[in-house]
Amino acid sequence: MFVASTVKQAREAAQKNPGRLLCGERNVQPVPGFDYGNSPVQFSQLDLAGRELVMTTTNGTKAFYACPEDSKRLAGSFYNAEAVIAMALALAKQHNSTISLVCSGEFDYFALDDAVCAGYLALELQRQQGHVTPLHLDESAMAAIALYEAFKPPKVIDFSDSAQSVIRGGLPDDPPFCMRKSVSQSVPMVVGKEGETGLLMIERG
Numbered sequence: 001m002f003v004a005s006t007v008k009q010a011r012e013a014a015q016k017n018p019g020r021l022l023c024g025e026r027n028v029q030p031v032p033g034f035d036y037g038n039s040p041v042q043f044s045q046l047d048l049a050g051r052e053l054v055m056t057t058t059n060g061t062k063a064f065y066a067c068p069e070d071s072k073r074l075a076g077s078f079y080n081a082e083a084v085i086a087m088a089l090a091l092a093k094q095h096n097s098t099i100s101l102v103c104s105g106e107f108d109y110f111a112l113d114d115a116v117c118a119g120y121l122a123l124e125l126q127r128q129q130g131h132v133t134p135l136h137l138d139e140s141a142m143a144a145i146a147l148y149e150a151f152k153p154p155k156v157i158d159f160s161d162s163a164q165s166v167i168r169g170g171l172p173d174d175p176p177f178c179m180r181k182s183v184s185q186s187v188p189m190v191v192g193k194e195g196e197t198g199l200l201m202i203e204r205g
Contacts, residue, residue, distance in 0.1 A: 001052070001053045001054075001055060001188070001201075001202040001203075001204075002020070002052065002053065002054045002055070002194065002197070002199035002200065002201060002202065003054075003055050003056070003061045003064055003065075003190075003199060003200040003202055004024075004054055004055070004056040004061065004199055005056065005061065005062060005065045006056065007024070007026065007031055007056055009056070009197070009198065009199070010022055010024065010031075010034075010054045010055075010056045010199075011033075012197070013054055013194075013197035013198075013199050014054055016196060016197060017052070017197075019051075019052065020051075020052040020053065020054050021035040021036065021048070021051055021052070021053050021054070022034040022035050022036075022053075022054050023035060023036040023037070023038065023053050023054065023055045023056075024037070024038050024054075024055050024056040024057050024061075025037045025038040025057055025058060026058050027058060027165075027169070028058075028165055028166055028168075028169030028170075028171065029169060031056075038055070038057050039171050039174055040079075040174055040177055040178055041171070041173045041174055041177050044177075054199065058106075058107070059104040059105060059106055059107070059111075059162075060075075060104045062104060063102050063103075063104035064190055064200055065200070066102070067102060069193075071100075072088075072091045072095070072097075072189070072190075073189065073190040074087060074088055074091075074187055074188065074189050074190075075187070075188040075189075075202075076088075076101075076117075076121055076187075077117060077178060078117055078120060078153065078178060078179045078180065078181050078182075079178055079179075079180060079181075079182075079183050079184050080182065080183070080184040080185070080186060080187055081120060081121055081124050081181055081182045082124060082128075082181075082182035083182070083184065083185045083186065083187050084121070084187045085121060085124040085125055085128055086128060087187045087189070087205055088125075089125070089128060089129055099125065101118040101121055101122065101141065101144070103115060103117075103118055106161065106162045111160065111161070111162045112147070112151065112156060112159055112160045112161070112162075113156050113157075113160040113162055113163050113175075114162075115143075115144050115147045115148075116144070116147050116148045116151050116152075116153070116156045116160075117148075118141070118144040118148075119141075119143075119144035119145040119146070119147050119148025119149070120148050120181070122137060122141045122142075122144055122145050122148075123145055123148065125137075153176075153179035154175075154176055154179065156179070157175045157176065157179070160175075163175040186204045186205070187204065187205040188202045188203070188204050188205075189202065189203055189204070189205055190202060191203045
C-alpha cells in the first residue's frame, strides 16, 4: 500500500504505475475517477489481496507526512488498539525512544473523535506497560484520557463533527464500525518513500 499527500500526487503516481488502485476521499465523498473511496465498511467487504493501493484522505494520510521522516510511524485506531500499542512499545524499547500519539484532526483543527481515540490508546499503553515500568504521561495524554472517559464510544459519535459529517455523507455504518476495539491485529507502518513518486510505502505488521 502507498500513501499520497494530495489527490494530484496520487493520480500522477497511478499514471506511472497503471496497475495500482486509487483509493480515498475528500470531504467524505469518493474522489472522482478513483476506484474506491475510504469507507472501512466497504473495504471489509472487498478482496484486494495482491493489489497495490494508493490512498489519500482529507485528514488521516496527511498525519503520516507531518511526522519526522526518521520516526517510526504506525497507524493506530480503536480497531487495532491492542496490536498497535504492542508494536509501539516494542519499537520504543528497541530504539530507546518515546511514543507520541499524533491526531490527524479535521481540516487542521481539533477533532473530538481523534482525541477520544488517543485517550483510549494512552490507557492501552498503561494497561500493557504499567505493571512492568510505570509510564510518564504528559498533560496532553492525560487530557485525552479524560476526554475518552467523558465521551466513550458510542457517545462520542453524537458529539463529533467529523463523525457526523461521515453520517451526513451517506456512510452511517462507518463511525460505529471504526470504534470497535482491538478487532484487528494488522498494524500499518511507514517503511520508506518511493523514489519515483514520493509516495510513502506502507506495510502491515
